Amino acid sequence: MAVRTLVVSCSDWPLTAAGVSPGVPAAVLVAQRVVAASPAARALGVTPGMRRRVAQGRCAELLLVADDPDRDAAAYEPVVAALEQVAPGVEVVRPGLCALASRGPSRYAGGDERLAAQVVAAVDAALAQVTGSGPGGGSAQRWACRVGIADGPFAAELAATLVVQLADGIPAKCEELPASSRVVIFTVAQQQQRQKPWVVVPAGRSRRFLAPYAVDVLRRPALADLLHRLGIHTVGDLAALPAASVGSRFGPDAALAHRLARGLDERPVTARVAPPELTAQLELDPPAASVEQVLFAAKGLADRFAEGLARHRLTCQRISIEAETEHGERLARLWRHDALTAAAVVDRVRWQLDGWLSGTARSPDGPPTGGLALIRLVPNQVSADTGRQLGLWGPEEALDRVARALARVQGVLGPDAVTTAVPCGGRDPGERVAQVRWGDPRRAPRPADRPWPGRLPAPSPATVLTEPRPARLVGDDGTTVEVSDRCEVSAAPARLSVGSGGWLDVVGWAGPWPAAERWWDPHTAADRHRFQVATADGEAWLVTVRGGASYVEAVYD
Amino acid sequence: MAPVATSLPDASHLAPLRDGRREPLPVVPAIAPLLPSGALRPGTVISVTGSTSLALTLLAGASQAGAWCAAVGLPGLGLVAAGEHGIALDRLVLVDAPGDAWATVVATLVEALDVVLVRPAQRRSESDVRRLSARVRERESVVVAIGEWSGSDVRLAQTRCRWEGLGPGHGHLRARRVEVQVTGRGAAARPRTAVLWLPGPGGGAEPIVAPAVSPVVAPVVAADRPAVVARTA
Numbered sequence: 001m002a003v004r005t006l007v008v009s010c011s012d013w014p015l016t017a018a019g020v021s022p023g024v025p026a027a028v029l030v031a032q033r034v035v036a037a038s039p040a041a042r043a044l045g046v047t048p049g050m051r052r053r054v055a056q057g058r059c060a061e062l063l064l065v066a067d068d069p070d071r072d073a074a075a076y077e078p079v080v081a082a083l084e085q086v087a088p089g090v091e092v093v094r095p096g097l098c099a100l101a102s103r104g105p106s107r108y109a110g111g112d113e114r115l116a117a118q119v120v121a122a123v124d125a126a127l128a129q130v131t132g133s134g135p136g137g138g139s140a141q142r143w144a145c146r147v148g149i150a151d152g153p154f155a156a157e158l159a160a161t162l163v164v165q166l167a168d169g170i171p172a173k174c175e176e177l178p179a180s181s182r183v184v185i186f187t188v189a190q191q192q193q194r195q196k197p198w199v200v201v202p203a204g205r206s207r208r209f210l211a212p213y214a215v216d217v218l219r220r221p222a223l224a225d226l227l228h229r230l231g232i233h234t235v236g237d238l239a240a241l242p243a244a245s246v247g248s249r250f251g252p253d254a255a256l257a258h259r260l261a262r263g264l265d266e267r268p269v270t271a272r273v274a275p276p277e278l279t280a281q282l283e284l285d286p287p288a289a290s291v292e293q294v295l296f297a298a299k300g301l302a303d304r305f306a307e308g309l310a311r312h313r314l315t316c317q318r319i320s321i322e323a324e325t326e327h328g329e330r331l332a333r334l335w336r337h338d339a340l341t342a343a344a345v346v347d348r349v350r351w352q353l354d355g356w357l358s359g360t361a362r363s364p365d366g367p368p369t370g371g372l373a374l375i376r377l378v379p380n381q382v383s384a385d386t387g388r389q390l391g392l393w394g395p396e397e398a399l400d401r402v403a404r405a406l407a408r409v410q411g412v413l414g415p416d417a418v419t420t421a422v423p424c425g426g427r428d429p430g431e432r433v434a435q436v437r438w439g440d441p442r443r444a445p446r447p448a449d450r451p452w453p454g455r456l457p458a459p460s461p462a463t464v465l466t467e468p469r470p471a472r473l474v475g476d477d478g479t480t481v482e483v484s485d486r487c488e489v490s491a492a493p494a495r496l497s498v499g500s501g502g503w504l505d506v507v508g509w510a511g512p513w514p515a516a517e518r519w520w521d522p523h524t525a526a527d528r529h530r531f532q533v534a535t536a537d538g539e540a541w542l543v544t545v546r547g548g549a550s551y552v553e554a555v556y557d
Numbered sequence: 558m559a560p561v562a563t564s565l566p567d568a569s570h571l572a573p574l575r576d577g578r579r580e581p582l583p584v585v586p587a588i589a590p591l592l593p594s595g596a597l598r599p600g601t602v603i604s605v606t607g608s609t610s611l612a613l614t615l616l617a618g619a620s621q622a623g624a625w626c627a628a629v630g631l632p633g634l635g636l637v638a639a640g641e642h643g644i645a646l647d648r649l650v651l652v653d654a655p656g657d658a659w660a661t662v663v664a665t666l667v668e669a670l671d672v673v674l675v676r677p678a679q680r681r682s683e684s685d686v687r688r689l690s691a692r693v694r695e696r697e698s699v700v701v702a703i704g705e706w707s708g709s710d711v712r713l714a715q716t717r718c719r720w721e722g723l724g725p726g727h728g729h730l731r732a733r734r735v736e737v738q739v740t741g742r743g744a745a746a747r748p749r750t751a752v753l754w755l756p757g758p759g760g761g762a763e764p765i766v767a768p769a770v771s772p773v774v775a776p777v778v779a780a781d782r783p784a785v786v787a788r789t790a
Contacts, residue, residue, distance in 0.1 A: 402650070405666055405669030405670065406650060408665050409666065412658050412661060412662065413655065413656070413658060417654065418652055419651045420647065420651065422646070429635055429637050433636035433646070435636075435653075456729075459731075459756045460637040460638040461635045461638060462613060463609050463633050463635055464635045466632045508720070508724055509725065510727055510729050510730075532723060540723070556610075556720070
């Protein structure tokens with residue numbers, strides 16, 4: 001029997017976190033696909049998974065919001081804090097979705113329905129604070145949470161999703177089902193009053209509740225595809241198969257899916273207690289003031305933690321991340337994830353600390369007063385590692401392999417020595433790309449989508465000199481080429497000498513491309529003029545004239 | 558300082574890591590004729606002299622196909638140009654200053670990444686280069702070296718080039734005709750010469766279809782001359 005679980009789902013959390021009103025048609029895009037859409041957008045037919053063009057075709061005024069997991073996580077912290085006031089042991093599955101074991105709290109509250117009502121009240125109040133709208137705002141214009149209670153987190157999450165679908169009036173998954181199966185979902189739904197923002201699946205009924213869903217809800221696309229082709233269309237069909245046969249025919253991952261289909265927990269509950277040495281902790285001395293400082297240390301800690309688990313052939317589905325400041329303030333959070341790799345743990349440390357340290361988390365105690373002195377990773381739920389089969393050369397595997405190699409290089413040369421490039425705004429070829437340290441979020445320091453007048457046209461130079469080399473650019477009569485304030489060139493360039501090299505005849509030139517930057521600040525003002533110069537040896541150069549001096553900044557080689 | 562001697566055992570005695578040979582990595586169509594197999598064969602070292610663009614172009618096809626690339630010892634690499642040539646910047650890793658540890662760094666990277674672009678250190682020992690070549694063969698990675706690399710499988714040298722698009726005081730650089738000489742070992746032993754656009758009028762490398770035809774460059778007009786004065790930060 002699965003653990004009775006309550007799931008609180010703030011549908012479309014990224015939009016809530018971004019401060020968009022639900023009455024505004026808005027969507028969050030990742031890789032040109034919609035991942036979250038506001039109720040107003042859904043009413044116009046914009047659904048998650050849709051391509052950007054199709055979504056904009058359905059709704060021309062669709063507001064597009066940038067995807068920012070850090071923002072989502074930081075804004076979620078007050079919601080979790082509010083939920084903890086109602087019931088202990090809250091596990092964050094991802095920003096916008098958390099779960100808790102509801103047997104105890106439900107008995108305390110006097111029943112599942114009452115617990116659900118309390119949770120909804122507490123979370124909605126927190127949401128109103130997060131989004132800044134007062135409690136008196138129109139109910140149609142407020143974000144609201146949905147609650148599902150069922151046996152096991154999987155069924156409970158589907159129950160919470162069902163509330164959203166009923167509210168939208170589009171029971172999407174049901175549409176695709178045969179009519180006979182649809183009845184069952186609606187029976188459950190009709191037992192509840194439709195107005196309530198929760199669905200309670202009675203104890204022991206989760207298997208029947210899940211049965212009519214299509215196998216796609218198991219979130220294993222490859223397996224679902226295979227099952228469909230074998231004529232196994234619904235979760236109930238899958239659950240009817242013998243467990244041993246599913247395991248031997250489709251592998252360990254499908255065996256887990258089969259457990260879910262039968263309304264059980266994904267992992268068999270084992271009475272094993274985590275050996276104490278699996279807990280990894282790190283004392284920071286001196287205490288760290290910023291999240292970045294902690295994160296670099298947390299990477300090593302997470303690696304150690306993952307190694308400890310691997311040594312005992314265990315895998316961790318739930319981890320408690322505890323942070324303590326030098327003044328003894330503590331923040332502990334439970335995080336749930338199917339496979340907590342070291343990278344996933346570091347992400348969660350960042351999410352948790354971002355919200356806490358930056359003070360955006362309006363926790364009852366406010367932001368901490370001192371620097372962080374201790375980070376502890378405690379495995380909360382471990383089970384034997386039956387193996388998660390990753391694609392042999394799939395993207396995750398490749399990324400993992402690359403990440404390990406780069407960590408070794410960082411170990412040899414220091415963390416700053418390995419970087420990746422992020423396109424950003426700027427005028428010179430060297431400015432238009434920023435190098436960020438490997439492992440840090442790829443954020444552009446200057447927006448690239450501004451006009452940046454004076455930018456040089458493509459193609460860009462393949463070599464950008466780290467130190468501009470002094471050069472001499474002269475006209476026919478041997479006088480140095482200068483540029484006036486009105487961008488007039490004193491003489492047509494005829495010869496170029498780079499560094500201490502000899503004179504090269506200029507066969508073509510264009511410019512000047514002027515860039516007068518920060519003219520309002522005499523200290524940082526830079527007034528420069530760029531020329532493209534082709535010389536007789538076939539090379540082309542980017543020459544900058546600044547004041548009376550010329551430099552070669554880049555080579556088109 | 559001999560970091561390689563301690564951390565990089567001679568790879569020749571090791572059994573091959575994987576059973577099946579890896580698939581060759583694709584290159585952009587324009588430069589496929591330059592390479593003996595028309596693609597980047599795993600386990601090879603390609604040395605490029607005379608042109609950074611040519612080296613970037615070698616990486617572009619593989620990068621677009623999802624390969625991870627690294628650039629070692631190239632702090633002056635034009636990253637905007639890399640993007641224009643078609644390299645996916647989110648899968649390009651940069652180690653600008655490997656210093657004395659360059660051989661160790663390259664050896665580590667060829668284990669995990671698909672293509673490593675490297676400028677060999679000024680002070681390098683021939684034994685380092687030999688060991689690295691063996692490591693590349695064993696790990697079935699590809700190294701593109703800017704500069705000389707003794708024992709490279711393919712050597713590409715840009716012998717002549719001419720830029721198009723610049724007039725006396727107008728236009729801007731648009732396209733470049735380059736002549737590339739290919740030499741190497743095995744299938745590439747016979748020296749060959751090829752001409753191509755690098756970059757072409759469309760941005761990336763393009764083949765020159767019929768060398769007799771005059772260059773297909775858009776007419777240069779005086780309106781190209783930039784006149785806007787930037788007044789913002």
